[in-house]
Amino acid sequence: MDRIVSAMKRLQDGEATVDxxxxxxxxxxxxxxxxxxxxxxxxxxxxxxxxxISLDRDDGTLDAYRMLRTQVLxxxxxxxxxxxxxxxxxxxxxxxxxxxxxxxxxxxxxQNSVLLVDCDFKRPRLHELFCVPNHPGVSEYxxxxxxxxxxxxxxxxxxxxxxxxxxxxxxxPELLGSPQMMQLIKALKSQDPRQFIIFDLPxxxxxxxxxxxxxxVDATLMVVAERQTQADHAVQAAEMLAGxxxxxxxxxxxxxxxxxxxx
Numbered sequence: 543m544d545r546i547v548s549a550m551k552r553l554q555d556g557e558a559t560v561d562x563x564x565x566x567x568x569x570x571x572x573x574x575x576x577x578x579x580x581x582x583x584x585x586x587x588x589x590x591x592x593x594x595i596s597l598d599r600d601d602g603t604l605d606a607y608r609m610l611r612t613q614v615l616x617x618x619x620x621x622x623x624x625x626x627x628x629x630x631x632x633x634x635x636x637x638x639x640x641x642x643x644x645x646x647x648x649x650x651x652x653q654n655s656v657l658l659v660d661c662d663f664k665r666p667r668l669h670e671l672f673c674v675p676n677h678p679g680v681s682e683y684x685x686x687x688x689x690x691x692x693x694x695x696x697x698x699x700x701x702x703x704x705x706x707x708x709x710x711x712x713x714x715p716e717l718l719g720s721p722q723m724m725q726l727i728k729a730l731k732s733q734d735p736r737q738f739i740i741f742d743l744p745x746x747x748x749x750x751x752x753x754x755x756x757x758x759v760d761a762t763l764m765v766v767a768e769r770q771t772q773a774d775h776a777v778q779a780a781e782m783l784a785g786x787x788x789x790x791x792x793x794x795x796x797x798x799x800x801x802x803x804x805x
Contacts, residue, residue: 582698585673592671594642596699597650603643610792611647614763615654617789618738623760624731626789629743629752630765631779636794637765638667641742645702648738655701655737657694657730661755662744663714666707672697679708683726684717690729705730719754727758746779753782761789768795 586598595604618626628644630637638660645656660668661680669676674695682688695704711717730739741759743752756762762783766776780788 585698588673589646589671593639594671595646604647607643607647608650610644614644614789615648615738618761621760623787624735624737625727625739625741625759625761627741627743627752627756627759627762627786628765629746629756629762629779629783630767630794631745631747631771631775633665633745633748635745635765635767635771637745638662638671638742640763640765640792640794641740642668642671645740646699649699649701652701655703655734657703657705657733657737657739659705659730659739659741660707661718661741661751663707663710663751664744664749668704668742669695669706672699672702672704674704674706676706677708679706680726681708681711683708684711684722685709690733715750715754718751719758723755724758746782747775756783756786759786761787763789764791765794766791768793770795 583598586596589596593603595607614626618624628637628641641658645658648654648656658668658672659680660666660676663681666676666679669679672695674697678686678688678693680693683690683693690705693705693708695706696702697704717723727739731737739759741755743755746752746764764776764779764783776791780791
């Protein structure tokens with residue numbers, strides 16, 4: 543905890559020095575068009591416009607995300623873990639952005655596959671980034687008992703699968719912390735024991751959803767934004783994740799030399 547406080551103070555003072563480079567996350571208009579499988583070039587253009595990496599287009603952040611991939615996978619594999627939750631203290635800090643880029647970096651290795659699960663029912667973002675439908679999704683698994691085979695979306699990215707959020711759920715915190723959610727995680731893991739599963743969670747301080755789900759996954763990664771996330775918010779969010787396997791903190795939106803992990 544002391545390291546998080548110290549790191550956040552350095553970020554606010556502009557004194558942090560870290561490796562790599564990350565762009566400012568943007569809320570540029572996202573294409574409303576749903577791309578069919580096989581639209582690889584059009585998806586690559588869309589991803590690039592929204593600052594998501596691909597082998598076809600490198601805006602200078604590819605090496606930074608590869609480094610993050612290596613750090614995360616080394617720690618996960620050391621404990622035979624495959625399910626990772628990513629969350630941030632507040633909306634706009636960049637959790638979905640980091641989740642999408644980490645997934646893309648992981649599947650660049652042909653030996654890896656990733657399932658991205660959107661658990662932000664109020665502000666789902668992954669379906670927009672990867673141009674897939676948001677319905678059906680996780681909520682339909684809970685409310686209708688829909689089989690997973692009907693819920694998974696396949697963007698034009700090899701070895702990447704998306705499980706969208708689906709319809710907003712008024713009782714999301716109760717469902718995400720329920721035995722039914724544990725069964726879903728177990729079912730997702732059983733599909734392919736070698737597949738990495740990344741859960742994109744809502745803002746920790748704006749919703750009980752993240753706190754409900756985080757203890758059920760193998761590890762949690764917290765995203766903080768340079769010159770945006772306040773130190774007290776980061777500390778409060780980290781305290782709310784107490785009891786989880788806290789993997790580390792990722793610095794997002796760095797103005798220069800900017801993506802790192804800190805425990």
